[in-house]
Amino acid sequence: MKNVSVIGAGTMGNGIAHVFAQKGFKVNLIDTQNEAMEKAINTISKNLDRQISKGTITADNKASTLQNITCFTSIELGVKEADLAIEAATENSAVKKTIFSTIDQYAPAACILASNTSSISIAQLASATQRPGKVIGMHFMNPVPVMKLVEIINGAETASEVTETIVTLTKILDKIPCVVKDFPGFIANRILMPMINEAIHALSEGVSDAATIDQIMKLGMAHPMGPLQLADYIGLDVCKNILIIMQEGFNNNKYAPCPLLIQMVDAGKLGIKSGEGFYKY
Numbered sequence: 001m002k003n004v005s006v007i008g009a010g011t012m013g014n015g016i017a018h019v020f021a022q023k024g025f026k027v028n029l030i031d032t033q034n035e036a037m038e039k040a041i042n043t044i045s046k047n048l049d050r051q052i053s054k055g056t057i058t059a060d061n062k063a064s065t066l067q068n069i070t071c072f073t074s075i076e077l078g079v080k081e082a083d084l085a086i087e088a089a090t091e092n093s094a095v096k097k098t099i100f101s102t103i104d105q106y107a108p109a110a111c112i113l114a115s116n117t118s119s120i121s122i123a124q125l126a127s128a129t130q131r132p133g134k135v136i137g138m139h140f141m142n143p144v145p146v147m148k149l150v151e152i153i154n155g156a157e158t159a160s161e162v163t164e165t166i167v168t169l170t171k172i173l174d175k176i177p178c179v180v181k182d183f184p185g186f187i188a189n190r191i192l193m194p195m196i197n198e199a200i201h202a203l204s205e206g207v208s209d210a211a212t213i214d215q216i217m218k219l220g221m222a223h224p225m226g227p228l229q230l231a232d233y234i235g236l237d238v239c240k241n242i243l244i245i246m247q248e249g250f251n252n253n254k255y256a257p258c259p260l261l262i263q264m265v266d267a268g269k270l271g272i273k274s275g276e277g278f279y280k281y
């Protein structure tokens, strides 16, 4: 496996491109927005600088990593030679299904199609393609260059050789694969998002302020980051979308996003990426 196409150059797409390019893969980074692409390359460059200053890579490693990344604005051109295409676009099943169907049309027949989705059914994405056996979930954690876990999700029709290939590939990236079944939110977000949502409920009920809620979870549960700070980091729009997908997927209102979360997203307060969420950046 040599050529990897990453579709979506946002928070996650740039991190995924970073780790593959650093391991010598040729990466095509694809986004419909030129602005997102420019921001992604800047972020990758800054994150590589941080690795240089920590002494984990050299300036030569940085140059070769950046050289391994080519930007595209069209999926048609960007996946033509892909051995693996990883979709990391907006958490919306209609958007993702259109992307999967386009990749399926233009990528080589042997190409594996992975999604970085946090919660959307892999079987549903696979149904938009003619190769459901080659569709799998490859859920990286944020920030991708730092976090070790990759949650690997088998869809109903994912072939066992495809799972084995993705498990091996995850290890080549120096990450740790955990294989799970295709249920809404899988494991990571099924457990994380209700905690974040509950913290937002507590904030909206005035039980305490954001900094105190976060401090309690950091000091009391030894979490490195409080739930509200983490929500800002993930993106409040992403959190809202994941909760809605779990609410619909389980047909259970216990996952319904807190009205305060919905209001903040409507007001454009998306967390770090928009400059304001539960905190100002």
Ligand SMILES: NC(=O)c1ccc[n+]([C@@H]2O[C@H](COP(=O)([O-])OP(=O)(O)OC[C@H]3O[C@@H](n4cnc5c(N)ncnc54)[C@H](O)[C@@H]3O)[C@@H](O)[C@H]2O)c1
Residues within 6 Å of the ligand: 007, 008, 009, 010, 011, 012, 013, 030, 031, 032, 033, 036, 088, 089, 090, 091, 092, 095, 099, 116, 117, 118, 119, 139, 140, 141, 142, 233, 234, 235, 238
């Ligand atoms: N943010 C996190 O902490 C996190 C963690 C794990 C997984 N995820 C998942 O990763 C995926 C991406 O999330 P993100 O936080 O990077 O989102 P983001 O909003 O930062 O980036 C999404 C990018 O996708 C692009 N895009 C949208 N439609 C496209 C299309 N048709 N073709 C090409 N590009 C398109 C957008 O222009 C944008 O740049 C989502 O499925 C999300 O659930 C997010």
